[in-house]
Amino acid sequence: MSIKLRIALPILAALAAPVFAADYPxxxxxxxxxxxxxxxxxxxxxxxxxxxxxxxxxxxxxxxxxxxxxxxxxxxxxxxxxxxxxxxxxxxxxxxxxxxxxxxxxxxxxxxxxxxxxxxFPFFAATQAGAFDDMADLVAQAKEKPGSIKIGHAGVGSTQHLSGELLGLLSGAEFLHIPYKGGAAASTALLGGEVDLMIDAGTSTRGQAEAGTFDILGVTSGERWDDATDVPTISETVAEGYDVLxxxxxxxxxxxxxxxxxxxxxxxxxxxxxxxxxxxxxxxxxxxxxxxxxxxxxxxxxxxxxxxxxxxxxxxxxx
Amino acid sequence: MLENFLLGLNTVMDPSVFVYAVVGVIIGQLIGVLPGIGAITAISLLLPVTFHLDATTSIIMLAGIYYGSQYGGSIASILLNLPGTPSSVVTCLDGYPMAQKGQAGKALFITATSSFVGSCIGVGIVIMAAIPMSIFALKFGAPEYASLVFLGLLAATMIATGSQIRSLAMVALGIFFGLIGSDISSGAYRFVLIPEMADGISLVSLAMGLFGLGEVIKNIGQKKRRAIDVKITLKDILPSRAEAKGLVGPLLRGGGSGSFFGALPGTGAAIASFMAYAIEKRVSKTPEKFGKGALAGLSGPEAANNAAAQTSFIPTLTLGVPGDAVMALMIGALILNGVIPGPNLMTNEPALFWGVIASFLIGNIILFAINLPLIRFWVMLIRIPYNKLYPIVILMISAGVYSHRNSVVDVIMTLMFGVLGYVLRRYRFEAAPVLLGFVLGPMLEENFRRTMLLYGGDFTVFLTRPICAVFTGLAALIIAFSIFSTVQKGKANRSV
The missing domain is CATH 3.40.190.150 (Bordetella uptake gene, domain 1)
Known part of the structure; x- marks a missing residue:
C-alpha cells in the first residue's frame, strides 16, 4: 500500500462513515x-x-x-x-x-x-352578533335566497376558503364567497358588515366573540372542541360529516x-x-x-x- | 381621559418598562437607517425575547421598533437618494436635491422635526379619537376603498415634476409590476415565471432597486464624489423664520392626512406619505419647486408617514384587527402573552392600552432627542467618496432585501430594477409614480372587483354610498380641472 493511500484511506473511511445518532445534532x-x-x-x-x-x-x-x-x-x-x-x-x-x-x-x-x-386546531364559524339565531337559521336563509349569504375568507385556495366551500357542498346551500387578503382583512369586513360569515381560527374569532361583537355559531371539528364545548359542531347542526382540523x-x-x-x-x-x-x-x-x-x-x-x-x-x- | 393617560404614563415610567421602550426605539432607528431591512424582520427576530416579558412591555418595545424605523428611514433618502423604508421614498424627492445643494443638515433637521410633529399629531388623535376613528374606519368597505384609491391614482400623476404623459406611463408601468403574482379574486397566476413570483414582486425590491441601486449605477462612473460644500453649523441647519412659518401648513396637513390613512386598515405609511406629497404640491403656490428641494415637499410627507405609523395602532388596539403584517405581529405577541386583543382590550387591560399609547409620546421624545445631535454625524457620511461608499451600500441593500423573505430571487430582482432605475433616470422618467402605481393599482383592482362581486355588478354604489360619492366627486373635479388647464395651456402654447 502506497503512503498516499495509507493516508487517504482513513480519511475516505471517515468521510463515508454514517452519521451516528449519538453525533446528531x-x-x-x-x-x-x-x-x-x-x-x-x-x-x-x-x-x-x-x-x-x-x-x-x-x-x-x-x-x-x-x-x-x-x-x-x-x-x-x-x-x-x-x-x-x-x-x-x-x-x-x-x-x-x-x-x-x-x-x-x-x-x-x-x-x-x-x-x-x-x-x-379547528376553525370557528363566526357572524356579527345577533345576525343569525344559529347555524340552521343561517343555512336556511342561504337556501331561501341562494348567494345572499356572503362568506369572507382569507384568500382563494386557503383552508378557510375551502372550509366555506365544504360547508356549501355538505349543507346544500349556495353561498357567495368573497376573497380577502388574509384573515385579518376578512375579520375587518365582518366587523363592518360587508360579509355575513367567516370561518377562521379561534385567535381571530373567539376574542371578538368574548367582546360580544361576533357570535360563534359552530366549530369545524368533527367532535365538539375541548375548551369550547358549548359551541355545536357544524356537523351536528347543518352539514353531517363536516370535519375540518x-x-x-x-x-x-x-x-x-x-x-x-x-x-x-x-x-x-x-x-x-x-x-x-x-x-x-x-x-x-x-x-x-x-x-x-x-x-x-x-x-x-x-x-x-x-x-x-x-x-x-x-x-x-x-x- | 387625562386620568387614563396618566395611568399610561405611570406604566411607561416604571424603569423596567422604560428600558424596553428605549431599546425599541433605538433598534427602530437603526433598522430605519439601514436600507431594505424592515421593522417586520427586526420584530419577528425579537419575538422570542417577548416570551420572557409581560404583554405591556413586549408591545411597548415592538411598537417602538415600528415607529422608530419611520424616523431613520429618511436619513439615507436625503443623503444618498436611498430610501431606508418604502414610506421614505417620497423623502428622496426633495430631500436629496437639498443635500446636493449642500443643505443636507437642514433637510435632516426638517425631517426630524416633521417626524416629531407628525407623530405628536398622530398620538394626539389616538388619545382623543381612537374609538370614533375605528368606527369610521369600519365604514370603509370595498366600494369606499376602490373610490379612495382611484382618487389616489389620479393624485399619483401629480407627483412627477415633468410631463403628465410621462408620469402616466410610469404609473401604468407600476400597475403592471403590481399585477404580477396571484390574482386575489380567482387565485390564478399572472406572469408568474417561477414559484417565487407567485406572491408578487416585493415592494422593497422595487423601491430599493429603482431608487437606491439606480442612483448607484448612475454615479458609478464617477471616481470621486462631486465636492459638496457641507455646512453643519447651527445657522445652516436651522430653517429661517420665514421658512419655518411656511412649514406650519404642511405639517398640519401631513399630520392630519397621515393620521387618516394610518387608521384605515389596509393603507399605511407609504400611501400616507405619497398622498401628503400630492396634497402639498396641489396647494403650493410654487409647485414648480417640488422635486428640486421644496421644504413643504419634505416636511408634509414626513409628518404624514409618522402620524400614520401611530394611528395604524388604532384598529389593532380598539378592534383587535391588524391593519398590516407588522400589526399582525403585535397581535401575535399579545396572544402569546395571554392577552386576547379585541374590542374589550381598553376596558380589560387599561394599563396596557394606555401604557402603549403613553409610550408613543415618550418614545417620540427620545427619538427626537437622539436624532438632533446625530445630524452632524450623518452629514459627514456625505464626504465618503463613491468608490468607498457604494460597495458597502450595495452589500447593505442586498442583505436588507434578502432579509424580508430570505429569497435570492428578490435580490436578483432588485438588481434588475436597479438597471431599470438607471435607464429611467437616463431618459428623464421619474420613478416615484412607478412605485405609487405598484402600490395602488392592485388595491384598486382588488377592491373594485370585490365591489362588483358584493353588489352584483352595480356601478351606482360609487355614487349612492355617501363616502364614495365624496371621493368620486373629488376625482371628477380633478379630471375636469386638469382637462381645463391642459386646454388652456394648449391654447397658450402648443406644447403639453
Missing part, C-alpha cells in the same frame, strides 16, 4: 417554514425552536421562505439533504396545496419525512435516517410535554398534540384526500 439545525414572519407558522416555529435548541444542545434557527402558499418552502425542503439539519415547520396548508396545485415540483407525501404534529407539525425531507427521526421524535415528545410550550400553543388556539411519525403521515394523507374532493366538487380553479 453536531451543528446548527435550520427550521424552515413557508410563511411570512409573525404568522402562525412563524410563531409556532419560534416557540418550538427555542426549546429544541436547549434540548438538542445545538442552535435551532427559524428561517422563513414564504411564497406560493407555502409551496416554495416545501419544494426547498423536499430537495434538501436528508441529514436532519434542514427541517420544516409544516402546516395544514401542505395538504391543501397538494389538492389545489396542478403541478407541484414535489410529491406532498413521498418527498417528506413526517416527524410529529405539534398542534391541531388544521395543524402544525415538524417534518423534513424524505430519507431521514431512523436514528435522526428517533432523536427528533423523542425531543418533540419532550418539548410538547413542557407546560410553557403547551400554554403558548393553547394561547394560539390549538390543542398541543405530539404524535408518532405514522399518525402524522396518516393525517396528511387523509386530508389530501378530503381537499382533493372539495376542490373538484366545488369547482375551485386549480393552479
Amino acid at each position: 453536531e451543528k446548527t439545525i435550520r427550521l424552515y417554514h413557508g410563511f411570512g414572519p409573525g404568522g402562525n407558522a412563524d410563531t409556532v416555529a419560534r416557540i418550538v425552536a427555542e426549546e429544541m435548541s436547549q434540548g438538542l444542545g445545538q442552535p435551532v434557527v427559524v428561517e422563513s421562505k414564504p411564497g406560493a402558499g407555502g409551496t416554495v418552502a416545501s419544494d426547498f425542503i423536499s430537495k434538501a439533504d436528508p441529514d436532519g439539519y434542514s427541517l420544516q415547520l409544516m402546516v395544514g396548508g401542505h395538504s391543501v396545496a397538494a389538492a389545489l396545485y396542478n403541478e407541484l415540483p414535489y410529491d406532498a407525501k413521498e418527498d417528506f419525512t413526517f416527524i410529529s404534529t405539534i398542534g391541531k 388544521s395543524w402544525t407539525g415538524l417534518g423534513g425531507p424524505a430519507g431521514l435516517s431512523d436514528d435522526v427521526v428517533a432523536t427528533l421524535s423523542a425531543e418533540m415528545a419532550r418539548v410538547m410535554a413542557l407546560p410553557s410550550v403547551q400554554e403558548k400553543i393553547t394561547a394560539l388556539g390549538a390543542k398541543p398534540s405530539a404524535s408518532t411519525p405514522e399518525e402524522f403521515r396518516t393525517l396528511v394523507e387523509t386530508q389530501i384526500g378530503v381537499w382533493t374532493t372539495v376542490v373538484k366538487d366545488a369547482g375551485v380553479e386549480k393552479r
Whole structure:
C-alpha cells in the first residue's frame, strides 16, 4: 500500500462513515417554514425552536421562505439533504396545496419525512352578533335566497376558503364567497358588515366573540372542541360529516435516517410535554398534540384526500 | 381621559418598562437607517425575547421598533437618494436635491422635526379619537376603498415634476409590476415565471432597486464624489423664520392626512406619505419647486408617514384587527402573552392600552432627542467618496432585501430594477409614480372587483354610498380641472 493511500484511506473511511445518532445534532439545525414572519407558522416555529435548541444542545434557527402558499418552502425542503439539519415547520396548508396545485415540483407525501404534529386546531364559524339565531337559521336563509349569504375568507385556495366551500357542498346551500387578503382583512369586513360569515381560527374569532361583537355559531371539528364545548359542531347542526382540523407539525425531507427521526421524535415528545410550550400553543388556539411519525403521515394523507374532493366538487380553479 | 393617560404614563415610567421602550426605539432607528431591512424582520427576530416579558412591555418595545424605523428611514433618502423604508421614498424627492445643494443638515433637521410633529399629531388623535376613528374606519368597505384609491391614482400623476404623459406611463408601468403574482379574486397566476413570483414582486425590491441601486449605477462612473460644500453649523441647519412659518401648513396637513390613512386598515405609511406629497404640491403656490428641494415637499410627507405609523395602532388596539403584517405581529405577541386583543382590550387591560399609547409620546421624545445631535454625524457620511461608499451600500441593500423573505430571487430582482432605475433616470422618467402605481393599482383592482362581486355588478354604489360619492366627486373635479388647464395651456402654447 502506497503512503498516499495509507493516508487517504482513513480519511475516505471517515468521510463515508454514517452519521451516528449519538453525533446528531453536531451543528446548527435550520427550521424552515413557508410563511411570512409573525404568522402562525412563524410563531409556532419560534416557540418550538427555542426549546429544541436547549434540548438538542445545538442552535435551532427559524428561517422563513414564504411564497406560493407555502409551496416554495416545501419544494426547498423536499430537495434538501436528508441529514436532519434542514427541517420544516409544516402546516395544514401542505395538504391543501397538494389538492389545489396542478403541478407541484414535489410529491406532498413521498418527498417528506413526517416527524410529529405539534398542534391541531379547528376553525370557528363566526357572524356579527345577533345576525343569525344559529347555524340552521343561517343555512336556511342561504337556501331561501341562494348567494345572499356572503362568506369572507382569507384568500382563494386557503383552508378557510375551502372550509366555506365544504360547508356549501355538505349543507346544500349556495353561498357567495368573497376573497380577502388574509384573515385579518376578512375579520375587518365582518366587523363592518360587508360579509355575513367567516370561518377562521379561534385567535381571530373567539376574542371578538368574548367582546360580544361576533357570535360563534359552530366549530369545524368533527367532535365538539375541548375548551369550547358549548359551541355545536357544524356537523351536528347543518352539514353531517363536516370535519375540518388544521395543524402544525415538524417534518423534513424524505430519507431521514431512523436514528435522526428517533432523536427528533423523542425531543418533540419532550418539548410538547413542557407546560410553557403547551400554554403558548393553547394561547394560539390549538390543542398541543405530539404524535408518532405514522399518525402524522396518516393525517396528511387523509386530508389530501378530503381537499382533493372539495376542490373538484366545488369547482375551485386549480393552479 | 387625562386620568387614563396618566395611568399610561405611570406604566411607561416604571424603569423596567422604560428600558424596553428605549431599546425599541433605538433598534427602530437603526433598522430605519439601514436600507431594505424592515421593522417586520427586526420584530419577528425579537419575538422570542417577548416570551420572557409581560404583554405591556413586549408591545411597548415592538411598537417602538415600528415607529422608530419611520424616523431613520429618511436619513439615507436625503443623503444618498436611498430610501431606508418604502414610506421614505417620497423623502428622496426633495430631500436629496437639498443635500446636493449642500443643505443636507437642514433637510435632516426638517425631517426630524416633521417626524416629531407628525407623530405628536398622530398620538394626539389616538388619545382623543381612537374609538370614533375605528368606527369610521369600519365604514370603509370595498366600494369606499376602490373610490379612495382611484382618487389616489389620479393624485399619483401629480407627483412627477415633468410631463403628465410621462408620469402616466410610469404609473401604468407600476400597475403592471403590481399585477404580477396571484390574482386575489380567482387565485390564478399572472406572469408568474417561477414559484417565487407567485406572491408578487416585493415592494422593497422595487423601491430599493429603482431608487437606491439606480442612483448607484448612475454615479458609478464617477471616481470621486462631486465636492459638496457641507455646512453643519447651527445657522445652516436651522430653517429661517420665514421658512419655518411656511412649514406650519404642511405639517398640519401631513399630520392630519397621515393620521387618516394610518387608521384605515389596509393603507399605511407609504400611501400616507405619497398622498401628503400630492396634497402639498396641489396647494403650493410654487409647485414648480417640488422635486428640486421644496421644504413643504419634505416636511408634509414626513409628518404624514409618522402620524400614520401611530394611528395604524388604532384598529389593532380598539378592534383587535391588524391593519398590516407588522400589526399582525403585535397581535401575535399579545396572544402569546395571554392577552386576547379585541374590542374589550381598553376596558380589560387599561394599563396596557394606555401604557402603549403613553409610550408613543415618550418614545417620540427620545427619538427626537437622539436624532438632533446625530445630524452632524450623518452629514459627514456625505464626504465618503463613491468608490468607498457604494460597495458597502450595495452589500447593505442586498442583505436588507434578502432579509424580508430570505429569497435570492428578490435580490436578483432588485438588481434588475436597479438597471431599470438607471435607464429611467437616463431618459428623464421619474420613478416615484412607478412605485405609487405598484402600490395602488392592485388595491384598486382588488377592491373594485370585490365591489362588483358584493353588489352584483352595480356601478351606482360609487355614487349612492355617501363616502364614495365624496371621493368620486373629488376625482371628477380633478379630471375636469386638469382637462381645463391642459386646454388652456394648449391654447397658450402648443406644447403639453
